[in-house]
Amino acid sequence: FEKALSEIRSKAYYQLTDDEIYQAALTGVLDKIEQKSKNENASLPIAKANVILPPKTINSLSNEIKGEISGIGVGIQYDKNKGQTYPVLIDIIKGGGAEKANLQVNDQVLKIDGRPISEFKSFEDIVYAIRGKAGSTLRLRLLRDGETFDRKVERKIIQWNAFEVSSSPNGTPIFRINYFNEKTVPAMKKAIHSLKSKKVILDLRQSRGGLFKEGLDAIKLFAAKGTELLRIEHKDGKIETHTAQSDGPAKDLNVALLVGGETKSMGEAFAAAIANLRQAKLIGAPTFGKGTVETMMTLDNHYSVKFTVSKLYDAQGKTWDRVGLTPSIQLPQTEGSPSETDPHIQLAQLILNTK
Structure with a gap:
């Protein structure tokens, strides 16, 4: 490699800077790692886990972990393998620019700031193109009911809760876990100690992941001492087993998992851990299919390298990576925010009432 690089530097007509060379080399290595990971159980299209991230993306990820995003306030779904030609809006967040601009669930995004969707290389590129500096304006071309139209949408700081508590129509508590960050477990503990019911619906339909330690601590809340929770496989094949070191405050709760x-x-x-702990059935649609843990290293040029360091398994040794979790009770994917007529909530109530 060094010999070839030396020849290229001395003789190539088109020259690259050292930063460009190193970034190209790293990209090639990470792409090979990504391809190798996709060769294992690759039945679902998954976002890249091994990639170089620019400073703008790192800043966005950091803010997301804190519970705030600078964007227009929409949820987006886009899967070419399911026949989607364009990204579809599946949620409009209250108080965001999208609500003010009268965007609606099921609107399709054709262009972002004049760029056709076909020009974006990945779903992440689309997401980060929609996000941006608060106060800036995003230009969208959209399709609704066969009609094409343009909208200018202001980006704002969108505050969102990693954990929310509500009730079903019959009064069953609902714990909605959107993200695992440093605020999630303290909020869950407070909600558990305030419960007057022995039943709770755990709604994970918008749970986009988060930090491993915080997620593991959340699982421990529902476990009895000595119970196996998760397994982690490291690069040398060594399996690390995580067990509960004490009884969790929610270990005796009856749960339904969405x-x-x-x-x-x-x-x-x-979801996998709680289902095993409670012998509970998963309710809803098949999940995304990411069962790996990544780490990030910051480079001198402020870019970061993200790469996979381990793979996750449940207590029975099963992984959901690239295949997702398949609910034993399947219902169609819901769009938009949960409502009182939500069929998933209604079914969860029924199951809990029969326990």
């Missing part, structure tokens, strides 16, 4: 296509990564780990 999942869907947006349930990913640590959200899937939580």
Whole structure:
């Protein structure tokens, strides 16, 4: 490699800077790692786990972990393998620019700031093109009911809760876990101690993952001392087993678990672990299919390298990576925010009432 690089530097007509050379080499290595990971159980299209991230993306990820995003306030779904030609809006967040611009669930995005969707290389590229500096304006071309139209949408700081508590129509508590960050477990503990019911619906349909430690701590809340929770396989094949070191405050609760296509990564780990702990059935649509743990290393040019360091398994040795979790009770994927007529919530109530 060094010999070839030396020849290229001395003789190539088109020259690259050292930064460009190293970034190209790293990209090639990470692409090979990514391809190798996709060769294992690759039945679902998954976002890249091994990749170089620019500073803008790192900043966005950091803010997401804190519970805030600078964007227009929409949820998006886009899967070419399911026949989707364009990204579809599946949620409009209250108070966001999208709501003010009268965007609606099921609107399709044709162009972003003049760029056709076909020009974007990945779903992540689309997401980060929609996000941006608060106060800036995003230009969208959309399709609704066969009609094409343009909208200018203001980006704002969108505050969102990693964990929310509500009730079903019959009063059953609902714990909605959207993300696992440093605020999730304290909020869950507070909600558990405030419960007057021995039943709870765990809604993971919008659980986009998060930090491994925080997700593991959340699982421990529902476990009895000595119970196996998760297994981690490292690069040398060594299996690390995580068990509960004490009784969790929610170990005796009856639970119903709701999942869907947006349930990913640590959200899937939580669902798989709780299902095993409670012998509970998953309700909803098949999950996203990401069962790996990544780490990030910051480079001198402020870019970061993200790469996979381990693979997750449930207590029975099963992985959901690239295949997702398949609910034993399947219902169609829901779009938009949960409502009182939500069939998933209604079924969860029925199951809990028969226990």
